[in-house]
Amino acid sequence: MDMFLYVDNNSGLHRLDPRTKLIIMLMSFTVAVMFMNIIILALLMLLVIIYGGIGRVLGNLKRIRMVLIMITLFSLAIWTIARDSSDKVFIFSLEGLFYGIMIALKTNTMIIAGMVFLSSTKIEEISEGLVKFKIPYRGAFAFATAIRLVPMIVATSYTIIQAQKSRGLDLDSGNLLQKIKKYLPLMIPTIISVIRSTNIFSMALESKGFGYSSKRTNYLFLILKWKDYFMLGFGILLLTAAILLKTNTEVFGDFVSQFPWSDFSGKLQWSL
Amino acid sequence: MAKDKVIQSKNVIEINDLTFSYKADPGKKAVDNINLVIPKGQFVVIMGPSGAGKSTLANSLNGLIPGFLKGKYIGEVLINGKKVKGRQVSEMAREIGLVFQDFEAQLFSTNVNLELAFGPENFQIEREEIVRRINHVLKTVKLEGFEKRQPATLSGGQKQRLAIGSVLATYPDIICMDEPTTDLDPIGKLGIFNIAKELHESSEFTLLIVEHETEEALNADRLIIMGGGKILKDGKPELILSDVQFTDSVGIMSLQIPSYFKRLLNISKDKLPLDPKSGVSMFLDKKIIFNEDKYKEIIKSEDERKASYGKLILTVNNLVHIYPNGNKAVDDISFDIREREFMAILGHNGSGKTTLVKHFNSLLSPTEGNVKVYGNNTREHSIFEIGKDIGYVFQNPDHQIFADTVFEEVAFSPKIRGIKDEEVKVRVAEALKAVDLEGYEEEDPFSLSKGERQRVAVASILSARPKIIILDEPTTGLDYSEQKKMMELIKQLNMAGHTIIMITHTMWVVSEYAHRVAVIRDGRVIMDDRTRIVFAEEEKLKKSFLRTPHIVSLSNQVGKTVLSVGEMLACTGGNK
Numbered sequence: 132m133d134m135f136l137y138v139d140n141n142s143g144l145h146r147l148d149p150r151t152k153l154i155i156m157l158m159s160f161t162v163a164v165m166f167m168n169i170i171i172l173a174l175l176m177l178l179v180i181i182y183g184g185i186g187r188v189l190g191n192l193k194r195i196r197m198v199l200i201m202i203t204l205f206s207l208a209i210w211t212i213a214r215d216s217s218d219k220v221f222i223f224s225l226e227g228l229f230y231g232i233m234i235a236l237k238t239n240t241m242i243i244a245g246m247v248f249l250s251s252t253k254i255e256e257i258s259e260g261l262v263k264f265k266i267p268y269r270g271a272f273a274f275a276t277a278i279r280l281v282p283m284i285v286a287t288s289y290t291i292i293q294a295q296k297s298r299g300l301d302l303d304s305g306n307l308l309q310k311i312k313k314y315l316p317l318m319i320p321t322i323i324s325v326i327r328s329t330n331i332f333s334m335a336l337e338s339k340g341f342g343y344s345s346k347r348t349n350y351l352f353l354i355l356k357w358k359d360y361f362m363l364g365f366g367i368l369l370l371t372a373a374i375l376l377k378t379n380t381e382v383f384g385d386f387v388s389q390f391p392w393s394d395f396s397g398k399l400q401w402s403l
Numbered sequence: 404m405a406k407d408k409v410i411q412s413k414n415v416i417e418i419n420d421l422t423f424s425y426k427a428d429p430g431k432k433a434v435d436n437i438n439l440v441i442p443k444g445q446f447v448v449i450m451g452p453s454g455a456g457k458s459t460l461a462n463s464l465n466g467l468i469p470g471f472l473k474g475k476y477i478g479e480v481l482i483n484g485k486k487v488k489g490r491q492v493s494e495m496a497r498e499i500g501l502v503f504q505d506f507e508a509q510l511f512s513t514n515v516n517l518e519l520a521f522g523p524e525n526f527q528i529e530r531e532e533i534v535r536r537i538n539h540v541l542k543t544v545k546l547e548g549f550e551k552r553q554p555a556t557l558s559g560g561q562k563q564r565l566a567i568g569s570v571l572a573t574y575p576d577i578i579c580m581d582e583p584t585t586d587l588d589p590i591g592k593l594g595i596f597n598i599a600k601e602l603h604e605s606s607e608f609t610l611l612i613v614e615h616e617t618e619e620a621l622n623a624d625r626l627i628i629m630g631g632g633k634i635l636k637d638g639k640p641e642l643i644l645s646d647v648q649f650t651d652s653v654g655i656m657s658l659q660i661p662s663y664f665k666r667l668l669n670i671s672k673d674k675l676p677l678d679p680k681s682g683v684s685m686f687l688d689k690k691i692i693f694n695e696d697k698y699k700e701i702i703k704s705e706d707e708r709k710a711s712y713g714k715l716i717l718t719v720n721n722l723v724h725i726y727p728n729g730n731k732a733v734d735d736i737s738f739d740i741r742e743r744e745f746m747a748i749l750g751h752n753g754s755g756k757t758t759l760v761k762h763f764n765s766l767l768s769p770t771e772g773n774v775k776v777y778g779n780n781t782r783e784h785s786i787f788e789i790g791k792d793i794g795y796v797f798q799n800p801d802h803q804i805f806a807d808t809v810f811e812e813v814a815f816s817p818k819i820r821g822i823k824d825e826e827v828k829v830r831v832a833e834a835l836k837a838v839d840l841e842g843y844e845e846e847d848p849f850s851l852s853k854g855e856r857q858r859v860a861v862a863s864i865l866s867a868r869p870k871i872i873i874l875d876e877p878t879t880g881l882d883y884s885e886q887k888k889m890m891e892l893i894k895q896l897n898m899a900g901h902t903i904i905m906i907t908h909t910m911w912v913v914s915e916y917a918h919r920v921a922v923i924r925d926g927r928v929i930m931d932d933r934t935r936i937v938f939a940e941e942e943k944l945k946k947s948f949l950r951t952p953h954i955v956s957l958s959n960q961v962g963k964t965v966l967s968v969g970e971m972l973a974c975t976g977g978n979k
Contacts, residue, residue, distance in 0.1 A: 135553060137513055253513040279511055282555075287802075293766050294803040297795035299819045299867060301787050316815065319805035323849070327801070331508040334467055335566075337492035338501040340525035340573055348527045350520035350534075 135282055136191060136249045143358065144186030144251045149260030151359040152252055155182070158366045159244040162373050163237050169229065169393040171373075172236040178369075179244045188250035195246060202238050207231040216401070226401050233395055254278055259351050268347065283328065288321045415577055415609045416441040416464065420478035423459060423468060429475060433459040435632035437478075443576070446603040446610045448620045448640065451629035452654040452882040453852060457613045460629070461581045463487065464611075465495040483576060497526065500570030504582040506562040510554040510569070515546060518554055518565055522573035536572050544568035544598055559752045560591025567598060578602070579611040585880055588751040588908050590948040596622070615882065617644060617656045618953065621677060628653060645672045654884040656911070659954040663968045667691070667975060679956040686961050693962035697974045701965075705933065708918065713742025716902060717763060717871065721772035724758050732758040734926035735772070742870070745894075745903040747913040747934070749949060750923035756906050759923065760873050763904065765789040776871070791820070794869035798876045800853075800860035809835070809851075809859055810844040816867040827866075834865040837899075838892055854885030858892065871902040878909050890916050911952045914938060914966045922947055939964040 144152070162175050183189045192199070207228060214227030252260075254275045261271035295316045296302075302313055336342075376383055380398075387394045391402045418439040424432050434456040441447060449457050462468045466487045469476040480487040482498045503509055512518035519540055523533045541547045544564040549557065554565060563583055570578060580599075584592040596619055602608050612623075620626050626640040630653050636643050644650060647665050650657040660682040661675040668689065676682045717740040724733040732755040740746060750756045761767040762774045765781040765788075774781045777792050797803060806812040813831045822830070835841050838858040843851075848859050857877065864872060877893065878886040890912055897903045907913060913920055913934060920937040922930040924947050930937050937944070938955050951959070958965040965971045 135513070135555065137553075139514075139551065139553070253517070255513055255517050276511070283507075290797070290799075291802045293761070294795075294797040296786050297764055297766065297790060297797070298803065298816045298863065299787060299790055301819070316803075316805045320802050324801060328505065328508040331503055331505050332511065334462075334471060334492075334501075335503060335509040337471065338465055338467070338496055339522040339569060340493045340496040341521075342491070343493040343496070343525045344527060346527055347524045348530060348533070349524055350517065350530060350537075352530065 136194075136246070137253055138186075138188045138191055138250045140187050140251075142186045142188075142251070144182070144188070144247075146358070147251075147362060148353055148355050148359045149252050149256035150263055150353070151355070151362055152248055153257075153260055153264075154363060155366050156244050156248045158370050160241055162370065163240050163244075165373060165377055167233060167237075167395040168387075169233045169236065170390055172233060172240060176236055176240040176243070179240055179247065183243065183247035183250075186247065186251040188247055191246060191250045192243065195242070199239050199242065202242075203235040206235040206238070210234060225403065229392060229401070230395055233393075249278070253351075255351055256353070259349055259353055263353060268345070269342075272341075280325070280329070284321065284325055287324045287328075288317065291317055291320045291324070294320075413442050414440050415443045415483055416611075417481040417484075418460075418463075418478070419481075421460075421463060421480060422477040423463065423474055425459075425472065425474040432632045433474075434463070437632075437634060439627075439634065439637075441609060441611070443609055444607050446599070446622075446624045447612070447627060448623040448625070449611065449613045449627045449629060450615070450617070450620060450655050451635075452884060453854065454631075455629040456632040457629055458581055459632075461501065461579050461611070461613055464577070464579055465499045465501050466490055466492045467501070493525065496522070496573060496575070498575055499577040499579060500573060500575040502563075502567050502570055502578065502580040502583055504585050506559065506566045506586070509566045510562060512554065514551050514553055515541075515557075515565060516550045518569050519572045522569060526573060533572075536574070540568045540572045543571060543602070545594070558591065559587050560594045563587060563591065564594055564598065567595070576607075577609040577611070579613075581613045582615065583612065585615065588948075589910075589950065590751050592616070592619075593948065615655075617650070617658055620644065628655070630654075641677055642673075645675045645677060647672070647675075654882065656883040659911075659952060659968050660957060663954060663957075663971055666968070666972060679953050679960065682953070682957045683960045686957065691961075691975050694974050694976060695963075698963050698965075701970060701973070702935075705918075705935070709933075712744055715739050716742050716777055718775045719759075719762070719772070720774075722759070722762060722769050722774060723771035724755075724762065724767060725770045732926055733762075736923075736926070736928050737772075738921065738928065738931055740871075740902060740904065742902055743897065743900060745897045745916065745918040746905070747917035747920045748904065748906045748923060749908075749913065749920060749947075751948060754923045755926040756923045757875060758926075760795075760875070760904060760906060763871070763873060764793045764795050766795070790869075791867070792869060793871040793873065794864035794867055795873045796861050796864050796875065796877060798879060800856040803860055803863070804848045804856060807847060808844065809840065809846050809848050809862075812848050812859055813862045813866045816863060820867065830866045830868065831862075834862040837865055837896065838862045839888075852885075854881050854888065857881065857885075857889060861889075861892065865896070869901070871904065872896060874903070874905045876907055877905065878907065878912055886912065910950060914952050914955055922949065935964050935966060938966065 159175065159179055163172065166172060210231030211224065211227040212222050214224055214230045216224045216226040218224050218226055258271040258275035262268050300313060300316055384398055387398050391399055418437050421434055421437040422432055423434050437460065451457050459468060462472060463480050464482060469488060470492050476488060482495060487495060510518055512521060516537055519537045520533050523536055544567055546561060546564060546568065554562060557565065584595050599610060599612060600622060603610050614620060620640050623640050626638065626643050627634055628636040628643060635653060644658050645661045647657045647662045658677055660679060661677055664670065664675050664685060676685045719736055719738050722733055722736045725731045736759060748756045758767065762769060762781060763776065765784060765786040768782055776789055779789065781789055804812055806815065810831055813834050814827050817827045817830050835843065838861050840858055840862060848856060877889055881889060893903055894916055917934050920934050921928050938951050939959060941951055941956065941959055944951060954968050954971055955964060955966060958971055965974060
């Protein structure tokens with residue numbers, strides 16, 4: 132079973148410098164956080180999806196489709212009920228439903244942007260990119276190792292679940308308290324196996340000279356090419372436009388009054 | 404591998420009066436007053452039972468002891484004249500590379516190239532030089548063409564070769580491998596031994612390997628036998644291994660050929676043949692007669708055993724399993740198992756044998772075909788139901804042990820099936836008796852040895868009183884005497900009426916214990932018959948990278964197929 136998120140394609144996206152991809156991801160986060168507007172967030176999501184499509188990594192979204200669907204359903208359900216508004220019918224409100232759509236778009240866009248980044252960037256590139264941003268190598272390596280540990284833990288716990296099921300562990304029955312208790316036979320062997328392997332892992336690291344010197348050379352050859360500058364320029368352009376739109380109350384107000392159903396930034400009373 | 408070497412002391416390793424006890428167990432000397440000198444270019448194999456101090460010795464060479472693993476350290480270790488104590492492990496890594504048993508935990512990069520580059524990067528080797536080294540090392544460890552592969556997608560043997568390569572890329576003078584082949588299938592093992600041999604022949608490498616396989620130790624220049632933290636013997640492998648009395652006494656596996664001739668002819672140890680080839684010539688020289696009548700007796704008792712099997716309890720019909728990623732792991736397998744059979748399943752990693760047996764207790768559901776256990780189709784019954792009749796002991800006991808005491812661990816399965824406390828006590832007592840761990844009820848399972856933990860795992864399956872027991876590599880990682888103990892236990896269970904299905908890589912275990920062998924390759928059964936009949940076809944087995952034990956090879960060349968030294972003695976006039 133392949134637990135790594137990285138998809139080994141040779142696409143334009145993969146060939147971008149990790150720094151470029153990191154910055155683009157952060158920029159998309161910024162825009163997502165900045166706006167509470169369905170139209171803008173939907174456009175942003177579209178852009179992120181096109182961006183991921185270039186790298187042919189969208190197949191990876193299938194692996195987290197349950198997460199994406201659950202977030203969507205939950206925010207729709209919860210905000211429809213919980214949003215305090217004037218158009219309440221019983222406990223439901225249309226404004227709440229739209230608010231839920233906005234929140235779902237915002238959260239899912241950020242998750243997809245993160246997923247596209249991890250699917251198209253090797254762990255070594257991430258840590259090397261961080262080093263180029265003047266983060267100490269040890270810190271960058273620790274971050275990269277944390278990402279690496281996830282698939283290892285998943286694989287181990289999968290084996291452990293099978294082993295305990297073979298002994299009669301039935302995770303599906305019982306009340307909540309009983310269920311929690313049932314996870315004990317899974318937790319303890321997982322934790323112990325992980326501690327054991329991380330111990331060997333760190334011994335193997337040192338045995339290969341990790342920490343010999345604070346400086347090290349790099350096999351990966353990172354250099355910003357015209358494609359990187361182009362993508363960064365394009366990103367900065369969009370971000371600047373977004374900031375201008377956000378800060379220019381007049382233009383933004385005009386835009387919002389055109390589509391009053393889409394916006395929740397408090398400029399205008401929400402209406403259909 | 405060329406490296407500017409200053410002419411230095413010819414001894415690359417020098418250990419003087421080394422004594423070490425771990426912080427966790429200060430009363431026990433893990434190594435006890437070791438003195439050892441290893442000259443440059445030597446190929447040394449270190450053997451010994453579990454707890455002999457082999458790993459402690461290996462870890463003290465590059466400074467993991469005392470730098471990483473703390474404890475009381477007396478004496479000194481010098482590598483290339485440099486004192487190890489007080490130096491960083493990463494500094495010692497330039498002189499000596501260490502490869503560990505657990506290849507999964509040693510590899511962490513996204514692809515093979517980056518894995519190999521990691522070491523040189525740490526030593527600030529220029530990028531062009533790293534590229535050169537990668538190409539060189541890829542050739543040495545035979546992974547050309549795998550440059551862009553993710554380590555996770557490689558086979559066990561390839562992973563371990565990559566682990567060796569990643570250490571080689573720093574161009575150390577000495578390589579020490581700590582049980583590199585333990586977790587590997589026969590092909591994987593062979594790959595590692597071939598690399599070791601080539602490294603030794605083509606360069607000035609000093610090579611240390613901690614190993615269990617006696618038959619492979621014959622290739623080394625020098626063999627060191629450890630026991631109880633001390634060096635018991637140190638010398639030419641042929642001399643040490645022909646001393647059958649000695650190897651028997653320290654609990655490592657004796658070579659079968661000298662063992663046989665020693666008992667048959669009682670000749671002095673320097674005249675004993677060591678391998679099947681020289682065994683055959685001695686057999687012919689001494690005009691030893693193979694007694695056909697005795698052999699017929701053995702066959703007859705085997706026939707009787709077969710006739711005594713009970714009813715059909717497990718049937719596999721045209722089983723196909725395709726994983727979600729499209730990989731066809733099991734491809735149209737059919738066979739039947741009767742009550743009280745003892746079946747071994749052989750095949751390399753990834754051949755589909757684990758996938759196959761996971762269908763037997765409903766852990767996996769067939770893509771096509773059916774599996775029936777006691778008439779119940781596994782498609783229609785949950786693992787909880789099927790699990791009453793069939794127990795599954797996983798390979799690594801640490802993947803299932805969780806309780807504070809051995810009693811709780813073994814009681815888990817009956818308790819979860821709602822059995823009353825009184826009855827649970829009876830069952831735990833019965834299970835612990837079967838695995839010879841009576842009196843261990845209140846012990847902490849994590850404080851036990853690997854062999855004991857493995858037996859706790861078996862007991863925790865037995866307490867559910869399954870009729871069929873599946874064991875996935877029950878002897879892997881155990882030393883010879885532990886292996887023997889585990890197999891005697893399984894034999895007892897079989898004689899007590901349990902049906903045994905065992906996955907294994909260990910050929911002598913199959914030869915001496917299994918009634919029947921199925922060989923799986925690429926998801927298909929290519930051989931399935933009585934052990935004796937399968938082991939007669941050495942050539943066919945070789946094509947699946949399986950080698951029969953030495954005594955079987957000898958017998959195949961001089962008469963009929965026998966499965967153990969005992970049988971061979973019985974058939975050639977020796978005493979039982």
